[in-house]
Amino acid sequence: MKGLKKQRRIQIIAVAVVALALSTALIGYALRDxxxxxxxxxxxxxxxxxxxxxxxxxxxxxxxxxIVNEDEQIAFNVTDGNAVVAVTYTGILPDLFKEGEGMVGTGKYINGVFQASEILAKHDETYMPVEVIDALKEQGVYQAPNGADS
Structure with a gap:
């Protein structure tokens, strides 16, 4: 009888390990994009x-x-003070999107041009995404706005 309990326990542990590995693989596959x-x-x-x-x-x-064309084709450059990357975007830009201001874009880098599928701009007078601030600080070109803590 003891042998049967031990065998059953080993089977349960083996099934649990396989289920955990399978669920981890499925979660990783789902999150890849x-x-x-x-x-x-x-x-x-x-x-x-x-x-x-x-x-x-x-x-x-x-x-x-x-550069904004009539057919909602937009082209601009994004810089961190050290390098410049050309960006293209088709759509309507956020209201607060301006030259000289912070932005974050999501997309792909194809043939030397970043083709954005989404553009985000700052949401008030002092906000800039943390990643942008860190990158600008790394390059030594970040200047905190007046009255802003950084």
Missing amino acids: GINFFRSPTQVTETPPGPNETFRIGGLVEEGSL
Whole structure:
């Protein structure tokens, strides 16, 4: 009788291990497209990602680079003060999107151009995404707005 209990216990543990491994694999498979890594323009130019990799890029919209066509085709450059990456986007830009201001875009880097599927801009006078601030600080070009703690 003791042998049967021991065998049953081993079978239950084996089934639990297989179920855990299977559920971990399914969760990883489901999240593979939902994880977007952040990169600064310097990181993108130094180590360009593959054309099928979706990621986020952030920095400041370069002054004088914003071009908006009538058919909602938008082109501009994003910079971290060290490197510049060309960005294209089709759609309507957020109301607070301006040259010289912070932005974060999600998309793919194809043939030297970041093709954005989503563009986010700051939401008030002092906000800038943490990733953008960190990247700008790394380059030594970040200046905190007046009255803002950083």
